[in-house]
């Protein structure tokens with residue numbers, strides 16, 4: 001089938017979901033990507049497009065609390081589910097502890113990776129409130145920071161996980 | 176942007192299968208979509224009908240049959256489920272260990288074991304381990320069901336034994352006997368693995384009663400290093416023997432030069448990883464070390 005032929009039938013689906021706690025209903029084409037849905041329809045610009053191939057994590061959002069690449073996920077997949085983007089993390093004007101920690105540890109440089117990093121970390125901490133350094137590294141492995149600020153990102157996540165002091169200072173381990 | 180397509184939501188394998196037959200080359204099974212959507216985004220292929228098998232109930236379940244000592248893993252089980260399942264941790268910790276290294280957290284959350292095997296991308300962790308494990312795959316259509324040993328399912332690069340209208344339903348794994356253990360080793364420079372090796376060894380009074388060694392990711396499809404397996408059987412797992420078996424596996428590999436590395440480099444990797452995997456499997460079988 002050729003794309004965009006005049007008169008070609010465009011199938012539509014109606015989806016209802018919650019985005020950052022708010023109910024949303026929309027009529028979309030099944031081919032619409034979650035990232036475009038969030039950015040172009042809802043104006044939520046926190047999730048970024050970079051690699052567009054599930055590698056970098058700049059587009060990470062949480063779908064029912066699990067991190068997914070919005071660049072390669074159909075908006076259709078979010079029907080009946082809960083999407084959390086970075087815009088929904090602060091509560092009543094107070095930053096989430098992870099957001100606060102990223103500021104305090106200067107874990108943000110250009111900021112392009114930051115929303116993905118924070119959401120991925122939030123998903124980890126929800127499952128494992130006290131992860132080891134190894135677990136944090138394993139979980140964040142698929143989120144790339146091209147400013148290479150990994151050290152401070154690790155420290156910021158550890159400070160919230162409460163594992164920083166418990167397990168020695170950052171840098172004491174070989175890996 | 177993706178081309179235009181319609182999504183179908185079947186309730187059963189039979190319905191999904193008849194949709195696939197009805198639309199033929201225009202249709203594709205859509206599971207987690209992690210491979211399919213990439214292919215369609217890159218315009219390598221286009222399907223105007225996606226058959227979403229996630230609307231079929233029960234395909235994402237893991238169950239254990241204590242009589243037969245088999246695990247049944249639904250095709251839609253995600254890598255993440257396998258990484259965290261308590262049944263898998265108890266009965267097949269090696270599988271969980273391997274699964275925790277697939278891609279990244281996002282790919283593991285969406286990507287399914289069935290999608291991985293059916294896509295038959297050569298750089299596959301599950302294909303390598305499950306080949307060593309002699310997993311059996313159950314596939315079905317609107318007409319019949321059949322079971323295929325994984326060695327006969329994975330035919331080559333992006334090529335499987337699935338017939339038109341057939342869907343992978345589940346993966347059956349026979350638990351290893353108490354005196355057997357396995358190890359999995361991989362090396363990656365990119366997101367997907369460059370070389371993967373799985374070793375399973377059964378030891379009786381210090382002698383290798385059964386050996387299974389699979390090598391993947393370096394060539395078009397994962398393969399069993401049969402000559403190495405022969406060399407190991409009936410012997411004690413000593414360093415020189417393991418080194419020669421690893422050498423044999425490396426010779427048997429048919430690596431290709433690509434972005435992951437030269438063929439020569441990959442042969443080297445196979446030798447190193449096979450020796451490590453065999454050594455660790457032997458020590459685990461003798462209960463010297465546990466799974467991670």
Ligand SMILES: Cc1cc2nc3c(=O)[nH]c(=O)nc-3n(C[C@H](O)[C@H](O)[C@H](O)COP(=O)(O)OP(=O)(O)OC[C@H]3O[C@@H](n4cnc5c(N)ncnc54)[C@H](O)[C@@H]3O)c2cc1C
Pocket residue numbers: 053054055203204205206207208209210211212213228250251276277278279282285286287288289290291292293294298299300301302337341342343344366367368
């Ligand atoms: C960035 C990235 C990194 C990755 N890293 C790794 C890695 O390190 N190791 C590794 O092993 N893999 C890796 N993968 C591959 C990953 O494991 C697969 O993408 C995933 O498991 C595919 O499952 P899916 O459900 O998303 O499949 P889909 O994309 O939905 O489907 C894949 C193909 O299989 C067909 N299909 C799916 N399910 C069935 C079924 N039940 N019956 C019949 N046909 C079916 C579809 O029609 C399609 O052709 C990576 C992928 C990405 C994108």
Ligand code: FES
Pocket residue numbers: 048049050051052053054055056057058059060069070071072
């Ligand atoms: S933009 Fe989605 S993972 Fe990179």
Ligand code: FES
Pocket residue numbers: 107108109110111112113114144145146147148149
């Ligand atoms: S802060 Fe710039 S990419 Fe991470």
